[in-house]
Amino acid sequence: PAQRLAITTAYEALEMAGFVANSSPSTQRDRVGIFYGMTSDDWREVNSGQNVDTYMIPGGNRAFTPGRINYHFKFSGPSYSVDTACSSSLAAIHLACNSLWKGDCDTAPAGGTNVLTNPDNFCGLDKGHFLSKTGNCKTFDDGADGYCRADGVGTVVLKRLEDAEADNDPIQGVILGAYTNHSAEAVSITRPHAGAQSFIFDKIVNAANVDPHDVTYIEMHGTGTQAGDGVEMQSVLDVFAPTNRIRVSPLHLGSAKANIGHGEAASGVTSLIKLIKMMEKNIIPPHCGIKTKINHTFPTNLTERNVHIALKPTPWIRAEGKKRKMFLNNFSAAGGNTALLIEDAPISVARREEDPRSMHLVAVSAKSKPSLQKNIQSLKTFIERNPDTSLPSLSYTTTSRRAHHNHRVMLTGSSLSAIQLGLETITLQDDISPIPASTPTIAFAFTGQ
Incomplete structure (x- = not known):
């Protein structure tokens, strides 16, 4: 699976x-x-x-x-x-x-x-006091008692950014820096170490020449354990909101694990995808991990240090001419620490010239006939829900930015409504034949004299 x-x-x-x-x-x-x-x-x-x-x-x-x-x-x-x-x-x-x-x-x-799928791992993690006995990951909560597997x-x-720009790719974000180290000085192999985490944070922002105060959101590991949450908060504050330098811009903290559990090996990419969607939607989702009161090991002056945990949807607007910067922290029970520094993608400049062509091609392709019919239906639904879609853009995407398989239909039209009508007509046809999956054999016949 x-x-x-x-x-x-x-x-x-x-x-x-x-x-x-x-x-x-x-x-x-x-x-x-x-x-x-x-x-x-x-x-x-x-x-x-x-x-x-x-x-x-x-x-x-x-x-x-x-x-x-x-x-x-x-x-x-x-x-x-x-x-x-x-x-x-x-x-x-x-x-x-x-x-x-x-x-x-x-x-x-x-x-x-x-x-x-293996209950033995659940049992082993429970015996090792990793898992919560009360349910979800209660990240940042004073009653945090372990994590919930997911x-x-x-x-x-x-x-690379230059390659993505050259290929006209849809860029969702830019990774400015990444690093991995180990909490070798921790009191046990399974416990995190604030010094090791602070070191990695400093190394990444310094290598990228970024002021830590320019980072406005940190997606924390936040498993919902007393040891892990407290140590991580200490390391984050030491670098991004030290007491000897008050932040001008607010810093928000959050963790996806309170919403969806701890995906263990997949937790890092899950958090990265969350950050990508946050940039797309321009909003910080509310943190749902605090069920009683905030963890007593956290400093009591978070607000004075301009550090916040969003408890309701919070606007996160990209200022004109600037890029938001965010940080992602991920550590492991084996002592490893990995972190990323991310910023907004460059703003793409839309081409303003009118497309001179009166007709445009739109393609739908699939590996099998049932999949082709489903893809045709999906495109019909997309057009219905997005009537303002640019026909030249739709043509470019479906013809040049999609893999084409041996089942394919091609439509021409001067408007989205014409393409939609063509899709309706194709749906009723049963005689769509695939092209050969492999290159046909070529034979030569010589008639002699």
Whole structure:
């Protein structure tokens, strides 16, 4: 299941990114690398272990998750399966960034999976006093007593900014810095260390030449444990809101785990996707982890230090000519710490010239006839819900920024209504024939003299 869902989210992310293999220098298949974080083998340990067969290893071993994505899409760049426990997916994203910065690859789908099917891991985590005995992750709450496990699978597509701009990609955000270290000085391997976290925060903002006071939101790890929440708050405040320098701009803190649980290996990519949606919607969602009162280990002067935990939807507007900066922290029970510094994407300048063409092509493609019919219906629904969509943009997206398969229909029209009418007509047809999946054999016949 983890492999199947990883392939599914990878395909969806590539579609959303407008990725078409071999269409530009940065999309060559031999320049695409896959990076995934995983920390458990639940399916192999329990499900496939009940009936060992030929597919137990390729169907359950962690290395086969990124490897299967490489193989399925014929991406022959790097392939990494990363295990750093709870920070696995963000560590994988850090490795992907390093690979891009170093020039080892040009496009990097990265993420993580956490599919829970083994009750033994629940039992072990409970015996180790990791899990809450009362339910959800009560992040920042004084009654925090552990975390609630959660399934999760997520994928993001990473490219160097200059390549994404050259390819006219839909850029959701920019990673300014990433780093990973270990809390080797902690009192035990499973406890976080404020000094190690503060070090990584300082290193990232200094390397990116960013003033910590310019960071206006931090997505914290926030599992809802007494030790973890208190130590993380200390390290965040030491760097981003020290007592000897009062912040001018407010700093908001939050954690997705109070909403959706702790996705363990997938928690980092989940939090990154949350940040992307926050930038898109221009709002900080309310934090729902405080059920009684704020954790007693937190400083009592957060408001005086201009640090806030949003308890209701809070506008987060991008100032004209500026970029919001945000930070993402992710650490693991094995001592690893990974963090990212992120900012808004560059504002794209829309082309204002009128398209001189009177007719435009719109394509719909799929691997099978049922999928083609569903995709046609999805496009019809999209047009109905978005009547102001630009027809030239729709034509560009469906013809040039989508992978095309052996089932495909092409429509022409001078307006969205004409395209919609064409889609209605195609839906009623049953004689749509696929093109051959492979190149047909060519034969020559020589008649002689």
